[in-house]
Amino acid sequence: MSEAAPLLASLAPLLTEWLPRQRWFAGKGRPIDGFTLVAATEILPKSPTATATTPGLLHLLVRARQPTQDGTTHPTVTDDCYQLLLGVQDVLPPQLAPARIGRPAGGPLHGRTVYEGLADPRLAALLLERLRVPGRLGPLRFSREPEAKIPPDLTPRLLGAEQSNSSAVYGETYILKLFRRVGPGTNPDLELPRALAKTGCARVPAPAAWFEAELHGAMPMTLGVLQPFLAGSADGWQLALGALSVQADFTASARALGHAVAEVHLALAEALPTVVLRRPQLERLAEVMTRRLDAAAEAVPALRPYRWALGEAYDELAALGRDGHTRRAQRVHGDLHLGQALRTAADGRWSLIDFEGEPARPLPERCRPQPVAQDIAGMLRSFDYAAAVGRAAGTDWAERSRAAFCEGYATVHQDPREDPLLLRAHETDKAVYEVLYEARHRPDWLSVPMSAIHRLAGGHRATGVHAGLTRPPRTPPEDHL
Numbered sequence: 001m002s003e004a005a006p007l008l009a010s011l012a013p014l015l016t017e018w019l020p021r022q023r024w025f026a027g028k029g030r031p032i033d034g035f036t037l038v039a040a041t042e043i044l045p046k047s048p049t050a051t052a053t054t055p056g057l058l059h060l061l062v063r064a065r066q067p068t069q070d071g072t073t074h075p076t077v078t079d080d081c082y083q084l085l086l087g088v089q090d091v092l093p094p095q096l097a098p099a100r101i102g103r104p105a106g107g108p109l110h111g112r113t114v115y116e117g118l119a120d121p122r123l124a125a126l127l128l129e130r131l132r133v134p135g136r137l138g139p140l141r142f143s144r145e146p147e148a149k150i151p152p153d154l155t156p157r158l159l160g161a162e163q164s165n166s167s168a169v170y171g172e173t174y175i176l177k178l179f180r181r182v183g184p185g186t187n188p189d190l191e192l193p194r195a196l197a198k199t200g201c202a203r204v205p206a207p208a209a210w211f212e213a214e215l216h217g218a219m220p221m222t223l224g225v226l227q228p229f230l231a232g233s234a235d236g237w238q239l240a241l242g243a244l245s246v247q248a249d250f251t252a253s254a255r256a257l258g259h260a261v262a263e264v265h266l267a268l269a270e271a272l273p274t275v276v277l278r279r280p281q282l283e284r285l286a287e288v289m290t291r292r293l294d295a296a297a298e299a300v301p302a303l304r305p306y307r308w309a310l311g312e313a314y315d316e317l318a319a320l321g322r323d324g325h326t327r328r329a330q331r332v333h334g335d336l337h338l339g340q341a342l343r344t345a346a347d348g349r350w351s352l353i354d355f356e357g358e359p360a361r362p363l364p365e366r367c368r369p370q371p372v373a374q375d376i377a378g379m380l381r382s383f384d385y386a387a388a389v390g391r392a393a394g395t396d397w398a399e400r401s402r403a404a405f406c407e408g409y410a411t412v413h414q415d416p417r418e419d420p421l422l423l424r425a426h427e428t429d430k431a432v433y434e435v436l437y438e439a440r441h442r443p444d445w446l447s448v449p450m451s452a453i454h455r456l457a458g459g460h461r462a463t464g465v466h467a468g469l470t471r472p473p474r475t476p477p478e479d480h481l
Ligand SMILES: Nc1ncnc2c1ncn2[C@@H]1O[C@H](COP(=O)(O)OP(=O)(O)O)[C@@H](O)[C@H]1O
Pocket: 159, 162, 163, 164, 165, 166, 167, 175, 177, 205, 227, 228, 229, 230, 231, 233, 235, 339, 340, 342, 353, 354, 356
């Protein structure tokens, strides 16, 4: 698109105001001090026969420049790249008013109204049409599995519960996930489900189509994935809270879920390379966890008194390696929790979704093989969360669900409870991540992971001179794990 500079200049004030209000915007709480346009593609240009209500669709990749002091003593700058789908129209119909971004002053869109394009069913339908027919459009490449049958004219609806990304459901048949914070490389949420589909694993919806940006010299950047929609399903989080609200047992569901997760782990180990973790790798894993703890404690003062006690779990992990033990690592889900497991009402079968990994971690880190204990720890933490949010404190609901999950897992894979040191290290690492996540996104929920921190630290808080001190500096690990 020509006129890139005036386009960006006219959109910048609108985006500065609109972006931080989006659930998926990762840089909340820090000012935006500028934008860079990475790519602009007219998916639907304005036609000469267009009327005032004919929409245009503009695809943008923009970097938002933000200074940060988060978790570091020295200010740095982030410039995360975001994917935007902008509807453009002269007059916005009332039903699209909530999607309004604003009216650019100057530039090629001067005087027109710009809005969230996915909210407009006409534009969401257009995107599906592009995915049905493989090909290129400027820097965008649309691909489809040859055997995928994607009917035309499926009615779109934008999913209300926006999370780290945005999703649109088409005719209750397909769901398109549009990644919002994007970067070079294949997103594991495309890579892993495709690899699993090739093994015949039916626990994960297989991608039917996807689109990427191919920018000069860079690795293709995954922008969106279309996969079958599991109609009539409910996620594990809703189901667990539902059970808790009527004080019902959840062990049968947890057992079946454990079985499903173990099947996915076996299929991932079959589909993609696995590695053996020996002393250096186990020490590095412990070191990486320690660094994450230190960074989280810098950012969240409530964590500081627990640093020393929590660090013991990582020291014990490193000691495993020194004692000559080894562990296996493989590709894992990376951000497994009850919300990532869907159970279909018709057959009660569990499926797993959202293989993107923890959104805050860099892509290379999310793609590294890890012990399966990372995922298991994530799910075990989730039972704890459900019990806390569903007010099951004082009951053993979480303990019974956690045990049932492990039992189910052990029907097809190694029982995770047989490796308590590895599990404890991963559970600690997950709880530390959650403290940071809640502090940033839902401060009212901070007490949930903090009570796990207290438990995992054995109830020990450092007092006096040790409270708040950093651990002694060590040689930085090579970025292997
Ligand atoms: N294949 C699917 N079938 C049914 N619902 C789905 C499917 N994939 C995702 N969803 C729904 O969309 C929501 C968001 O999807 P998810 O991949 O977790 O996105 P995010 O990365 O934004 O959290 C999920 O919580 C789930 O309710």
